[in-house]
Amino acid sequence: MTPDQATPLLDRVNLPSDLKGFSDTELRQIADELRHETISTVAETGGHLGAGLGVVELTVALHAVFNTPRDRLIWDVSHQCYPHKILTGRRPRAKTLRKGGGLSGFTKRSESPYDPFGAAHSSTSISAALGFAVARDLGASPEHGLGDVIAVIGDGAISAGMAYEGLNNAGHLKKRMIVILNDNEMSIAPPTGAMSSYLSRLYAGAPFQEFKAAAKGAVSLLPEPFQEGARRAKELVKSVTVGGTLFEELGFSYIGPIDGHDMEQLLNVLRTVKARADGPVLIHAITRKGKGYAPAEQAKDKGHATAKFDPATGEQKKAPSNAPSYTRVFADYLIREAEADPLITAVTAAMPSGTGLNLFAERFPDRTFDVGIAEQHGVTFCAGMAAGGLKPFCALYSTFLQRGYDQVVHDVAIQRLPVRFAIDRAGLVGADGPTHAGSFDIAFLANLPDFVVMAAADEAELAHMVATAASIDDRPSAFRFPRGEGVGVEMPERGTPLEIGKGRIVREGSRVAILSFGARLSECLRAAENLAARGITPTIADARFAKPLDQNLIRDLATNHEALITIEEGAVGGFGSHVAQFLSDEGLLDTGLKFRSMVFPDTFIDHDSPASMYAAAAMNAPDIEAKVLKVLDIASLAAERRA
Known part of the structure; x- marks a missing residue:
């Protein structure tokens, strides 16, 4: 591609309504220009590329046929929404994607009326679409009229249980709604499970495509001349398992599979469905992730997520690092443990490369399990393995672990099963914003009886x-670590088990003690260096454990200092709350101790660079300095430091 490629037709599109004036042939050209624009945009901003490229034609066709925002278009996960944003009045701001103050990398209700439902986790679109359909039919939101509702869900996302719950309920209620299965054979990693195999069988035999489509299409929705032929075809293959059987059993009219990159097919099918559908319809569209951009098509993950890159070559512009990523450290040291212990297994939910378990799988393919986008199942699967005598590590992002919380409580914690939760992306994650921030796991795990909860201060920890x-073989445990690179400390040959519930003093001082839980320790040490120049020498401690607490350490810090400050990368209700409860129970707050807790503010912090997000959360070194100065009543110095 050429960076200066002209986009004459796309330049005439300010809103989706502008698409109504173009011929079908021109819509095909608009799709080509939109693909170029998407590549050009992501080259400058970084972000999700492959998913958007795979739905360019579908995006143009949907906006050309339907009347958004009156018709609600709901993107599942929505990492494929960049072309949608370009077509819906946001093209002038496209180069601000994922930047502070700019466009979100996902759909966001507060950003545009063309984003009726926000999403960044998977498998929510069908349930949300059904909710919109019921609201429409019961007369809510009359200002929007009685529009259509369209959910676009990927083949990876439809493997999750919630998608089936939505399909089942929609089929029962028989509301008019359209589900488009964007079948690209891939979510982030190659999809796993029986559903993916089922979908693959639908188009494994290319010569039978049209026959299968005719045989299993929603006959009542086809134009009249084709209906009789379709009925006869269906009779001929009634003993053969072909496309649509499952969806029809759930109450949907099934159409497909169709070519999701063929504009003529897309427009014809969408127009027919719009004109004739009177209940739930599922359109099965075959697409290719990364379509039309060779570097993405050739990449293992089909260009799922990229840093800034050269659009001519696809070469990503990543700054070199002197330290390994936390994810890589987790993977390497889990492999070392597994080499010594054949009972160790590893489980992830459609994120093998994101969690580092792709490396574990290369070494131990029979002990690695990718359950697909099914965190609830993954957690209970691990519980079963633990009950059966294995030592499972359940590796999930903090924000995705939330989806399996009932299973953590009911299937793991109550039964005291030794499942090990490796919690990646703890804390604020930058450009992905609040939907992917790991803000709540400390609070929702540390309140569970007999759970060991740890946080790594650096890569060696x-x-x-x-x-x-x-x-740990007698109870569940979890350890959390942030996104990105470590701080560059010396690494051990192999990890050494820590004494459970035992923290450490990192720097001795006086007057005020800062007790850090997690990766803000480096910021605490920077703050201590700056404070030392003013004659203030805080004690710095690394708690290591939120549960069980190191009661002796906390008691010592509280007894020998005027003030105690805790800091953690999480919401209120976590580590600091447990420390406060202990201090209260012990009567240590009655001695005049000044206790303060630094946690994330009670708000969802918008996407930005990680440093800016932590500044917004008031958790960087200058904020820690200011907190120390304020708690010691050195008001003028505090004001000076904050200025």
Whole structure:
């Protein structure tokens, strides 16, 4: 592609309504220009590329046929929404994607009326679409009229249980709604499970495509001349398992599979469905992730998520790092533990590369399990393995672990099963914003009886926590670590199990103690260096454990200092709350101790660079300095430091 490629037709599109004036042939050209624009945009901003490229034609066709925003278009996960944003009045701001103050990388209700439902986690679109359909039919939102509702869901997302719950309920209620299955054979990693195999069988035999489509299409929705032929075809293959059987059993009229890159097919099918559908319809569209951009098509993940890149070559522009990523450290040290212990297994939910378990799988393919986008199943699957005598590590992003919380409580914690939760992306994650921030896991895990909850202050501590979790065989445990690179500390050959519930003093001082839980420790040390120049020498401690608490350490810090400040990368209700409860129970707050807790503010912090997000959360070194100065009543110095 050429960076200066002209987009004459796309330049005439300010809103989806502008598409109504173009011929079908011109819509095909608009799709080509939109693909170029998407590549050009992501080259400058970084972000999700492959998913958007795979739905360019579908995006143009949907907006050309339907009347958005009156018709509600709901994108599942919505990492494929960049072309949608370009067509819906946001093209002038497209180069602000995922930047502070710019466009979100996902659909967002507050950003545009063309985003009727926000999403960044998977498998929510069908349930949300059904909710819109019921609201429409019961007369809510009359200002929008009685529009259509369209959910676009990927083949990976439809493997999750929630998608089936939505399909089942929609089929029962028989509301007019359209579900488009964007079948690209891939979510982030190659899809796993029986559903993916089922979908693959539908188009494995290319010569039978048209026959299958005719045989299993929604006959009542086809133009009249084709209906009789379709009925006869259906009779001929009634003993053969072909496309649509499952969806029809759930109450949907099934159409497909169709070519999701063929504009003529897309427009004809969408127009027919819009004109004739009177209940739930599922359109099965075959697409290719990364379509039309060779570097994405050739990449293992089909260009799922990229840094800024050269659009001519696809070469990503990543700054070199002197430290390994936390994810890589987790993977490497889990492999070392597994080499010594054949009972260790690893489970992830459609994120093998994101969690580092792709490396574990290369070494131990028979002990690695990708359950697909099914966190609830993944957690209980691990519980079963633990009950059966294995040592499972359940590796999930913090924000995705939320989806399996009932299973964490009911299937793991109550039964005191030794499942080890490796919680990646703890804390604020930058450009992906609040939907992917790991803000709540400390609070929702540390309140569970007999749960060991750890947080790594640096990459060496993470290595030790992997070993610690491997050694815990009588209860569940979790260790959390942030996104990105470590701080560059010396690494051990192999992790050493930590004493459970035991923290450490990192720097001795006086007057005020800062007790850090997690990766803000480096910021605490920077703050201490700056404070030392003013004659203030805080004690810095690394708690390591939110549960069980190191009561002796906390008691010592509270007894020998005027003030105690805790800091954690999480919401209120976590580590600081447990420390406060302990101080209260022990009567240590009655001694005049000044206790303060630094946690995330009670708000969802918008996407930005990680440094800016932590500044917004008031959790960087200057904020810690200011907190120390304020708690010691050095008001003028505090004001000076904040200025």
